[in-house]
Amino acid sequence: MPQIITEQNLRNLIDLLVKEAKLVVGPKLSGSVVLYEPLTAGSDLTLDALPRRSSKELFFPICEDILSYKRENGAMKVSDMDRSKFPEAVLIGAPPCDAGSPAILDAVMSWDYKDEFYLERRRKSTIVGIACTKGDDACFCRAVGLAPDAEAGSDLFLTPLKDGSYACKAVTEKGQALVAAHQNLFAEGAGAEPKPFVDQAVEKLDLVKIKKWLEEHFEDPLWEKIADICVGCGACAFICPACHCFDINDEGSTDDGVRRKHWDACGFAKFTNHASGHNPRDVQNKRYRNRIMHKFKYYDDKFGKTLCTGCGRCIRACPVGIDIAEILEQINSK
Amino acid sequence: MNAKANKNHVTSIEPAYYEAITEAIRKEAVKILKNETVVGVVGYLPGRRKGTASPALVTTVEEAEKLIFSPACVNNLSVYLTKAKKGVLKQGKVGIVAKGCDMRALAGLMTESQLQREDLFIIGVVCPGVYGFGVQRTGTLTEENIARKCRECTVHMPEGADVAAGTHAELADLTPEEAEEMARIEAMPQTERWAFWKEHFSRCIRCMACRQVCPFCYCEQCLCDKNRPQAVESSPRPAGNMAWHLVRAMHLAGRCGGCAECERVCPMDIPLNLLNRRMAQELKELYDFEAGLTPVEKGPLNEYKENDDQSFIK
Numbered sequence: 001m002p003q004i005i006t007e008q009n010l011r012n013l014i015d016l017l018v019k020e021a022k023l024v025v026g027p028k029l030s031g032s033v034v035l036y037e038p039l040t041a042g043s044d045l046t047l048d049a050l051p052r053r054s055s056k057e058l059f060f061p062i063c064e065d066i067l068s069y070k071r072e073n074g075a076m077k078v079s080d081m082d083r084s085k086f087p088e089a090v091l092i093g094a095p096p097c098d099a100g101s102p103a104i105l106d107a108v109m110s111w112d113y114k115d116e117f118y119l120e121r122r123r124k125s126t127i128v129g130i131a132c133t134k135g136d137d138a139c140f141c142r143a144v145g146l147a148p149d150a151e152a153g154s155d156l157f158l159t160p161l162k163d164g165s166y167a168c169k170a171v172t173e174k175g176q177a178l179v180a181a182h183q184n185l186f187a188e189g190a191g192a193e194p195k196p197f198v199d200q201a202v203e204k205l206d207l208v209k210i211k212k213w214l215e216e217h218f219e220d221p222l223w224e225k226i227a228d229i230c231v232g233c234g235a236c237a238f239i240c241p242a243c244h245c246f247d248i249n250d251e252g253s254t255d256d257g258v259r260r261k262h263w264d265a266c267g268f269a270k271f272t273n274h275a276s277g278h279n280p281r282d283v284q285n286k287r288y289r290n291r292i293m294h295k296f297k298y299y300d301d302k303f304g305k306t307l308c309t310g311c312g313r314c315i316r317a318c319p320v321g322i323d324i325a326e327i328l329e330q331i332n333s334k
Numbered sequence: 335m336n337a338k339a340n341k342n343h344v345t346s347i348e349p350a351y352y353e354a355i356t357e358a359i360r361k362e363a364v365k366i367l368k369n370e371t372v373v374g375v376v377g378y379l380p381g382r383r384k385g386t387a388s389p390a391l392v393t394t395v396e397e398a399e400k401l402i403f404s405p406a407c408v409n410n411l412s413v414y415l416t417k418a419k420k421g422v423l424k425q426g427k428v429g430i431v432a433k434g435c436d437m438r439a440l441a442g443l444m445t446e447s448q449l450q451r452e453d454l455f456i457i458g459v460v461c462p463g464v465y466g467f468g469v470q471r472t473g474t475l476t477e478e479n480i481a482r483k484c485r486e487c488t489v490h491m492p493e494g495a496d497v498a499a500g501t502h503a504e505l506a507d508l509t510p511e512e513a514e515e516m517a518r519i520e521a522m523p524q525t526e527r528w529a530f531w532k533e534h535f536s537r538c539i540r541c542m543a544c545r546q547v548c549p550f551c552y553c554e555q556c557l558c559d560k561n562r563p564q565a566v567e568s569s570p571r572p573a574g575n576m577a578w579h580l581v582r583a584m585h586l587a588g589r590c591g592g593c594a595e596c597e598r599v600c601p602m603d604i605p606l607n608l609l610n611r612r613m614a615q616e617l618k619e620l621y622d623f624e625a626g627l628t629p630v631e632k633g634p635l636n637e638y639k640e641n642d643d644q645s646f647i648k
């Protein structure tokens with residue numbers, strides 16, 4: 001028998017987790033936009049919109065302090081941030097294109113250098129994913145190997161049912177533990193039909209073929225054609241669940257300040273600007289090429305994964321209408 | 335060179351109106367490419383998704399025949415003529431499709447010696463309006479889906495273009511939402527107003543889309559990118575965000591043409607055009623100056639006169 005949770009009990013679960021002093025993060029209306037934010041009660045959870053920014057920020061915040069420094073009696077005192085203070089966290093209500101992203105990012109974050117800030121947050125988190133019934137014509141998760149009902153990356157996976165409740169599936173031990181600890185909120189049940197998923201305009205892409213084309217077309221007029229109109233902002237990278245570039249800056253005075261890690265993007269002109277003044281990606285077409293190459297070739301070469309979950313956020317947000325799904329379709333049909 | 339046409343007030347603008355503009359743009363673009371008046375035309379092409387369009391730099395007759403104008407043509411294309419962004423100009427004279435509000439940016443860029451009139455062929459659009467963001471992108475433009483800036487548009491008829499595409503139609507009796515919002519904020523006590531902006535700026539992720547689409551943000555070295563020494567905190571935190579937005583507002587005072595592109599592209603819905611409009615109001619009151627109406631020798635903030643008010647120097 002599958003397990004069922006009603007919407008009210010899902011909200012009750014959030015209330016309980018908050019009481020247990022867990023950090024509960026989920027889609028929440030913040031001004032005019034829905035963002036993943038700490039929930040203070042079950043009633044805060046919004047279930048009808050894809051948040052504007054992805055859920056990656058639970059593990060990889062927009063900006064975080066990594067150490068602080070202070071001059072005391074002539075000597076500089078440097079203090080690391082205490083990562084043991086990171087809270088136990090539960091991410092609730094992330095659709096597959098968001099829930100799936102940490103599973104992709106783990107590879108790069110635990111590679112030659114272990115990013116303990118990211119990894120410690122990952123260890124202390126449980127992800128409750130939810131099947132997606134609210135896509136639009138920018139979504140293309142199926143084309144990159146996910147689906148509106150893909151469990152990848154979720155510890156516990158919920159499927160909205162036609163009667164308003166959710167079918168639950170514990171995908172990992174973390175998910176099982178979450179259910180076991182709050183068993184009274186879950187019920188056994190056959191469950192109603194799942195709510196229908198939306199059709200996607202771009203359903204099929206041959207990622208192997210695309211990768212091969214990329215391998216052979218580092219130089220191609222396509223890059224110029226796209227980059228002619230790309231204005232080089234960070235919008236596409238910042239709202240992407242899979243982009244993970246960051247910069248580190250010391251901010252403060254010479255006597256007292258903080259070292260901060262914050263989002264960066266390969267679209268920016270200064271991203272690869274060397275101290276010598278040389279910039280290997282000196283024009284926009286080389287920068288946009290890097291975006292596609294990194295997502296559909298380099299990351300696959302190194303980690304065997306595609307660095308895109310098909311959430312469509314970059315398509316919706318690009319100020320000049322650059323459409324990554326359309327570009328992939330174009331390459332796919334070559 | 336203004337389009338002389340009858341002004342007619344309507345409650346919705348049908349796709350046919352935009353189709354007529356599209357036809358006129360295509361005809362003109364093909365002509366100036368064929369007779370080699372220009373090396374290329376900056377215009378719009380349709381996007382893959384319903385109700386979308388994107389900027390395009392077309393250089394062949396074949397491409398020019400695909401240009402469109404629809405309510406989805408929201409971009410201010412003049413950004414592609416600034417040195418920070420493209421420099422297509424260096425190849426020769428360039429054609430550009432410009433709505434009335436975009437014309438103001440062109441005039442402003444001429445004022446700032448970034449463009450020469452003779453290097454441009456301007457296809458002005460007699461523009462009835464474009465879609466706002468987060469609205470239904472259906473064929474018909476109505477009060478429900480028109481952009482905020484278009485509700486108070488004073489430049490439906492482009493002035494100073496080489497040719498004008500379209501006749502005049504505009505939606506009747508629209509509520510001036512932006513002006514009302516400005517008045518609401520003006521009326522707030524200072525602490526409340528501070529809280530309003532603090533809340534908005536706290537959401538800023540420093541993606542810099544607002545800077546990158548702005549025709550007047552053409553500096554090759556932005557103060558906000560400098561980190562040795564760091565002038566403005568570049569991390570997206572409240573203090574740096576506030577500083578960035580103050581720098582932005584001050585650097586655009588007396589220059590901003592009011593295209594509202596910065597606000598449109600903000601993924602965090604920060605109402606930046608309210609700041610622009612507030613600065614413009616200030617310039618109007620102090621110097622009786624409106625940016626971008628016609629190219630002028632110098633804007634008021636970069637000109638010195640003997641009789642300038644100096645009482646603020648203590």
Ligand code: SF4
Binds near residue numbers: 240243312314315
């Ligand atoms: S590249 Fe675009 S579609 Fe893919 S995950 Fe990132 S934001 Fe989503």
Ligand code: SF4
Binds near residue numbers: 242264266267291294
């Ligand atoms: S696509 Fe660009 S911003 Fe995104 S992770 Fe790769 S290099 Fe970084």
Ligand code: SF4
Binds near residue numbers: 229
């Ligand atoms: S593709 Fe679009 S969002 Fe990305 S850097 Fe270029 S203009 Fe900005």
Ligand code: SF4
Binds near residue numbers: 434436461462464
């Ligand atoms: S402000 Fe005026 S010219 Fe600009 S898009 Fe709106 S209606 Fe057209």
Ligand code: SF4
Binds near residue numbers: 537541542545599601
């Ligand atoms: S576009 Fe919006 S979020 Fe991005 S830097 Fe500008 S104000 Fe901030």
Ligand code: SF4
Binds near residue numbers: 544547549590591596
């Ligand atoms: S500041 Fe904004 S409204 Fe003004 S010209 Fe720049 S993009 Fe347009």
